[in-house]
Amino acid sequence: MAITKDTIKYVAGLARIGMTGKELEHFTGQLDRILEYVHELKDLNVSGLEPTSHVMEMKNVYRADRVRPSLPVSEVLKNAPDKANNLFKVKKIIEKI
Amino acid sequence: MQYETVIGLEVHLQLKTKSKVFCGCSTNFGSPPNTQTCPVCLGFPGSLPVLNREALKLAAKVAIALDCQIAKKIRFDRKNYFYPDLPKAYQISQFGQPLSGKGYIMIFVHGSEKRITIRRVHLEEDTGKLFHKEDASFIDFNRSGMPLLEVVSEPDISSPDEAYAYLRSLKSILEYVDVSDCNMEEGSLRCDANISVRKAGSEKLGVKAEVKNMNSFKAVKAALYYEQLRQIELLDSGSRIVQETRLYDSVRNVTESMRSKEEAHDYRYFPEPDLVPFDLDPELVRGIGREIPELPGPRKKRFISDYGLSDYDAAIMVSDKALADYFERAVSLYKNPKVVANWLMGDVAACLRERGGAIGGLNLSPEDLTAMLKMIEAGLISGKIAKALLPEMIETGRDPGSLVKERGLQQISDEGIIEKAIVEVISENQKIVNDFKKGKDNAVMALVGKVMAKTRGKANPRKANEALRKKLK
Numbered sequence A: 001m002a003i004t005k006d007t008i009k010y011v012a013g014l015a016r017i018g019m020t021g022k023e024l025e026h027f028t029g030q031l032d033r034i035l036e037y038v039h040e041l042k043d044l045n046v047s048g049l050e051p052t053s054h055v056m057e058m059k060n061v062y063r064a065d066r067v068r069p070s071l072p073v074s075e076v077l078k079n080a081p082d083k084a085n086n087l088f089k090v091k092k093i094i095e096k097i
Numbered sequence B: 001m002q003y004e005t006v007i008g009l010e011v012h013l014q015l016k017t018k019s020k021v022f023c024g025c026s027t028n029f030g031s032p033p034n035t036q037t038c039p040v041c042l043g044f045p046g047s048l049p050v051l052n053r054e055a056l057k058l059a060a061k062v063a064i065a066l067d068c069q070i071a072k073k074i075r076f077d078r079k080n081y082f083y084p085d086l087p088k089a090y091q092i093s094q095f096g097q098p099l100s101g102k103g104y105i106m107i108f109v110h111g112s113e114k115r116i117t118i119r120r121v122h123l124e125e126d127t128g129k130l131f132h133k134e135d136a137s138f139i140d141f142n143r144s145g146m147p148l149l150e151v152v153s154e155p156d157i158s159s160p161d162e163a164y165a166y167l168r169s170l171k172s173i174l175e176y177v178d179v180s181d182c183n184m185e186e187g188s189l190r191c192d193a194n195i196s197v198r199k200a201g202s203e204k205l206g207v208k209a210e211v212k213n214m215n216s217f218k219a220v221k222a223a224l225y226y227e228q229l230r231q232i233e234l235l236d237s238g239s240r241i242v243q244e245t246r247l248y249d250s251v252r253n254v255t256e257s258m259r260s261k262e263e264a265h266d267y268r269y270f271p272e273p274d275l276v277p278f279d280l281d282p283e284l285v286r287g288i289g290r291e292i293p294e295l296p297g298p299r300k301k302r303f304i305s306d307y308g309l310s311d312y313d314a315a316i317m318v319s320d321k322a323l324a325d326y327f328e329r330a331v332s333l334y335k336n337p338k339v340v341a342n343w344l345m346g347d348v349a350a351c352l353r354e355r356g357g358a359i360g361g362l363n364l365s366p367e368d369l370t371a372m373l374k375m376i377e378a379g380l381i382s383g384k385i386a387k388a389l390l391p392e393m394i395e396t397g398r399d400p401g402s403l404v405k406e407r408g409l410q411q412i413s414d415e416g417i418i419e420k421a422i423v424e425v426i427s428e429n430q431k432i433v434n435d436f437k438k439g440k441d442n443a444v445m446a447l448v449g450k451v452m453a454k455t456r457g458k459a460n461p462r463k464a465n466e467a468l469r470k471k472l473k
């Protein structure tokens, strides 16, 4: 099984989390133990069960195509770290325009 | 070295609903930034999406029109990635159980027909819109959560011309089923292309580039021509092609590496726990199918068999639903389909090009157009007068009868008036008259022309011709 340090580094990268060498070491062991525990599920006999993505017995929940009021722009931008001209402002994403 | 090109197209289409796909915000285009947003489409914690029934219905309509296998059970999934156009850090899309499986589109290129397989059609939410400036990027979330349909083709397309034909065919079908504005400039229809080249006859696919940022079908074609050549030149010079995303620059007509800060994609799809699964009851699907009008493919065949149009003419007539409807209405009033088609493709199309816009917005009813055609047939006006009359009818929206009367444009069949013009023409054009008498038969046409000019196009040309020949015998 064994989660490697590379796996932790990769997952941390996907989540945009920086880690020190010591943290990497720490979480590698920890996550490995967690997964091992979860893998106990593998011993269960599930041959008679349908694969399921939702635990509730509910389906086909729709809403009608009706417009409802949106938020005022002041509310929308209230928690924005930075803004300009009613737009959210973020660090530049593409290097060239 | 001979190469072959392999192209697959991904088309994104905004569906014409009143409200967004998972919340009640308006889908109106062009509103001030961030005025059509709410906790759901801004991804606020605790908010929950609920599927818009109409969005699913329109999506199913497209899938049925493309002959796709509609799934019995569908589900939504989260597509995870960090990018500021997504406030939730995931997009609600479909992965494991999409709306449909395979379908197809027929395309026509250089006179031959080809079947392009559609891989799948699925429903998802649109992202916010980004604006990049020198020092920062800016986001408008009005577009976030708009219902978006993704139509993915198999890499069956083997040239930029075929890609263009595919887009035309797809757009035509989409307009027939009336689910989207299909406006590339406003972004309600977008297209990304995957393109690679390989040695002719090779089984293995070459390394592909994903080309984005094309805002018209012509731009897609131009970008693919550029990219095809770029890849061939690289291979010919012994270089390797790098798998990457490239942006098309329409001003310089080149594609350029995007050099994004994004790393390799790993979307980690998993079922969206906030949305329940959906059953697409076959009876419901059949009901949606019944709402689909006759599509361009079958309609073209019918135009050929019922109206005797040529393959080419029929293809033009059905390419635009409004035009095809117009044609059929006109043919019901004036039973000469070929003449109607010629006027629609000729003078009417020319007026449309000049004025811009579509046939639906034209100030010319099928009733007025066919009334004019009947006047030509009855010899009341000449074809030439009709050509001059048409733009005026469109300009004023008036019927041809009253315009002709008011302007005194009735064709002159009165032999006395024609006779008078002929006498003048003969005395003024002795040289042509002599040519004719020496046996140059078509010199008479020049004289007919002079008679027409003298009567300001109103003489009946057949009558003028006969009378001239009689006179010069």
Ligand SMILES: [Zn+2]
Pocket (backbone or CB within 6 Å): B020, B023, B024, B025, B036, B037, B038, B039, B040, B041, B042, B145
């Ligand atoms: Zn909303």
